[in-house]
Amino acid sequence: xELGQSVATVGFIDDYCLLYRSVFADIRxxxxxxxxxxxILSPLPRKTLPEIAKLTGFKDGQSLxxxxxxxxxxxxxxxxxxxxxxxxxxGTRPISLCIDETGDAKKGNTTDYVAKQYIGNLGKTANGxxxxxxxxxxxxxxxxxxxxxxxxxxxxKTSDEYKSKPQLAVEIIREIQAMGFVxxxxxADSLYGESGDVTGVLHQLKLPYIVAIxxxxxxxxxxxxxxxxxxxxxxxxxxxxHPTQRRYIREIIFGTRRSVRFYQITKGSTDNPDQxxxxxxxxxxxxxxxxxxxxxxxxxxxxxxxxxxxxxxxGWHDYRLxxxxxxxxxxxxxxxxxxxxxxxADEFKQRQASHNDDETQPEPHPLPFSKHCDxxxxxxxxxxxxxxRLLLQPYxxxxxxxxxxxxxxxxxLKRALHQLMDWMDTFQILPIPDLKAA
Numbered sequence: 385x386e387l388g389q390s391v392a393t394v395g396f397i398d399d400y401c402l403l404y405r406s407v408f409a410d411i412r413x414x415x416x417x418x419x420x421x422x423x424i425l426s427p428l429p430r431k432t433l434p435e436i437a438k439l440t441g442f443k444d445g446q447s448l449x450x451x452x453x454x455x456x457x458x459x460x461x462x463x464x465x466x467x468x469x470x471x472x473x474x475g476t477r478p479i480s481l482c483i484d485e486t487g488d489a490k491k492g493n494t495t496d497y498v499a500k501q502y503i504g505n506l507g508k509t510a511n512g513x514x515x516x517x518x519x520x521x522x523x524x525x526x527x528x529x530x531x532x533x534x535x536x537x538x539x540x541k542t543s544d545e546y547k548s549k550p551q552l553a554v555e556i557i558r559e560i561q562a563m564g565f566v567x568x569x570x571x572a573d574s575l576y577g578e579s580g581d582v583t584g585v586l587h588q589l590k591l592p593y594i595v596a597i598x599x600x601x602x603x604x605x606x607x608x609x610x611x612x613x614x615x616x617x618x619x620x621x622x623x624x625x626h627p628t629q630r631r632y633i634r635e636i637i638f639g640t641r642r643s644v645r646f647y648q649i650t651k652g653s654t655d656n657p658d659q660x661x662x663x664x665x666x667x668x669x670x671x672x673x674x675x676x677x678x679x680x681x682x683x684x685x686x687x688x689x690x691x692x693x694x695x696x697x698x699g700w701h702d703y704r705l706x707x708x709x710x711x712x713x714x715x716x717x718x719x720x721x722x723x724x725x726x727x728x729a730d731e732f733k734q735r736q737a738s739h740n741d742d743e744t745q746p747e748p749h750p751l752p753f754s755k756h757c758d759x760x761x762x763x764x765x766x767x768x769x770x771x772x773r774l775l776l777q778p779y780x781x782x783x784x785x786x787x788x789x790x791x792x793x794x795x796x797l798k799r800a801l802h803q804l805m806d807w808m809d810t811f812q813i814l815p816i817p818d819l820k821a822a
Contacts, residue, residue, distance in 0.1 A: 393418050393440070394779050395809030396772065397425075400724050403469065407461045416442075416451035417717075424698050424721040425772060426780065431699025441783030452703075453710045463530075466720050467563060470520070470527050473727055478568035479520035479527075480683045481560060483553050483576055485534065486694075487514035488701040496708035499536040505695075515715070516552040518560060521683055525730045526765055528694070528719040530556050533708060550579035557585060567591055569669070571684040574598050577666055587668070594667040594681045597646070599659060601666070609639030616654045619675045621682060633678045636664075644668050649678050693765060698722055729768035731813045736763050753811055775811055778804040 390411055392398055401418045408414035423436030433452075434445035442448070487503035489512040503512045514534040520527040532552040535544050547555075553576050561567060570593040576582040577595030586593045605611075614635040620628045632654050636646040645667055652661030665681050667673070673680075694700040698721055703714040753759060756774055760767035782801050789798055 390415055390418070392809075393422050394776055394805070396728075396775065396811055396814070397421055397724075399812065399814070400727075404462055404465050404720075407457050407465070410456070412447070413451055413455045413457055416448055416455070417457075420448060420451070420717050421721050421724065422776065422779070424718060425725070425769070425776060427773060428699075431702040432704060439780055439783060441786060452705060452713050453707070459709075459713050459716050462716055462720060466716075466723055467529070469723060469727070470529070471564065473730060474520065474522050474527065474565070476566060477522050478566040479522050480680075481529075481557070481565070481567050481570045482519045482521060482684060483516070483556065483570065483572040483582075485514055485516045485549055485575070486700070487512050488695075493539075495706045496541075496711070497533055497535050497539050499539050501534075501536055513711075514549075516549050516556065518553075518556045520565065523730070523733065524764070525726055525733060526693075527726050528722045529560055531715055531719070532556060533712070548581075550576055550581045553579075554581050554585045557582075557589070557591070561589055561591070569594060569680060569683075571681065572596070573684070583666075592667075592669055594665055594669065594677060594684075596681075596684075597664050597666045599664055601646070601664060603638035603646070605639035611639075612637045613648075617674055619678060621651075621679060631678060633674060635674065643670075645673075647674075647677060649681075693769075694718060694722060697766075697769060725765055725769045725772060727814055728772060729763065729765045732768055732771075733763035735813070736761070750811060750813055775808045778808055 390398075397418060401414070401421060404417065405414060408417060419440045419442045420436060422440045424431055426436070426439055428435050428439060432445075433448040437443055437445035437448055485504055487501070487505060489503060489506060489510045490498045491511065492498070493511075495513065498511060498513045500509060500511050501514060502508070503510045503514065506512075515531045516534060517531045518529040520529055532555065534549055534552060535546065537546050540546055553572070557570065570586060570591050572582065572593070572595045574596040577597045578601065583593070583595070614637065616632045616634045618630060618632050621631045622628055629651060631649060631651045633647055633649045634654075636648055638646065647665050647667070648657070648662055649665065650657040650662035652658050665677070667677055667681075669677060669680075698718050700715065700718050703711055705711050705714060753771075753775070754761070758770070758774060760770050778801060782805065785797070785801070
C-alpha cells in the first residue's frame with residue numbers, strides 16, 4: 385500500500401532508483417532499496433546493515449534486514465530492469481563476455497550452500513560459498529550481467545538439482561546470448577577451458593572464445609603425428625596504470641593445425657619459460673592472430689578487476705544472512721549499485737572522448753562539480769565511483785551530524801548543509817532510459 389511520497393536521498397541515486405519503482409508496491413520497501421544503494425556505494429569498510437542505517441540516517445537496520453529477508457518484492461524483476469538498462473547503454477557495441485567464479489570463506493554451516501570447497505581468491509580449499517559470475521567488458525568499462533550460486537552436493541536441498549560450475553557457466557552463456565548481446569569473444573579460465581560442456585556450447589552457438597588451459601592439456605592426434613612448438617614472437621602488452629610489458633607468444637600445433645589453436649604466452653625467459661611466468665590458451669579465433677590473441681586474452685583481467693571492485697568496494701560478501709533467497713537479493717542490489725557506477729563511467733568516458741575529438745566542445749564534466757580538488761577526470765569505473773562518493777559526502781555528513789544538532793542547535797550549519805545537498809541534487813549526466821521494453 386502506498387503511504388505517500390518517498391523520502392529523498394541524493395539526486396543521482398533517486399533518479400536511478402526511480403527506474404525500479406514499479407517493483408515495490410510498498411513505499412517503505414522502495415525507500416529501503418534507495419538507502420541500501422547509498423550505503424553500498426559508501427567507503428564503509430564493512431557494508432553491514434546497521435552501519436548502512438547509521439550512515440544514511442535511516443536509523444533502523446532491522447527494517448533493512450526485513451527488506452532483504454521478508455520484504456514482498458521480486459528479485460527477478462529488479463534483475464530484468466538492470467539487464468534492460470545495460471542493453472540500452474551498450475546498444476550494438478560488442479562485448480567481451482567474462483566468465484569466472486568467486487568465493488568467500490564462511491564459518492559454520494548455517495548459511496545455505498556453504499561447504500568445504502575450493503575458494504579461488506584464497507587459492508585453497510576452505511569452508512565457504514561460491515558463485516559463477518558473468519561480466520561484460522565494453523570499451524574498458526565492466527557491466528555486471530548474471531550470477532548463479534554453486535550448490536555443493538553435500539548441501540543440496542530436496543528441490544535442488546546438482547549442477548557443476550561449468551554447467552552453470554553454460555546456462556549463463558545461453559541466457560546472455562538469448563538476451564541479444566553481441567558477443568565479440570568469451571573469456572574464461574582453465575576450469576571452463578578444460579570443460580567439454582563449455583567449449584561444446586561455444587562451438588554450438590558459434591561464439592568466438594579464448595580460454596585458459598592447463599599446461600598438460602591433452603589433444604588427440606592421429607598415430608605418427610607430433611607436437612610442434614613454433615618460434616616465439618615478441619609483443620608489447622599495455623597495462624592499465626603501468627608501463628607496457630614485453631611478452632612473448634608461440635603457437636603449439638598438435639599434429640596438423642585445426643580450427644582450434646593453442647598458444648603459450650610468457651613474460652619471462654623464452655629459453656626456459658617458467659610455469660609461473662607463462663600460461664596456455666586455446667581459441668577458435670580465425671586469421672593471423674599471433675600478435676593479437678595474447679592482448680585479447682588479457683582482457684580477462686577485467687574479470688578479476690570486476691570481482692575486486694564488487695568485493696572490496698561494494699560489499700559483495702558483507703551480508704549477514706543465512707538463507708540464499710536473502711543472499712541473492714543482497715547480491716542483486718550489489719550488482720545494481722555496480723551498474724549505477726558503470727553507467728556513469730561510460731558517460732564520463734564518452735563525453736571525454738567527444739571532447740578530445742573536438743576540443744572546441746565545452747568541458748565534458750558537469751561544472752562546478754569538477755572544480756572539487758578530488759574530482760577525477762579519469763574514465764575508469766573506479767574514478768566514476770570516487771566522483772559519485774564525493775557527491776554523497778554532504779548527505780552522509782548530515783546523517784552523522786543531525787543528532788548533534790538536536791543537542792547543540794546551529795541553524796546556520798543546518799541551513800548550509802541542506803544548501804550543499806541541494807547543489808548535489810543538480811548533478812545529472814545520465815540520459816533518461818526507456819523502460820517500456822523491460
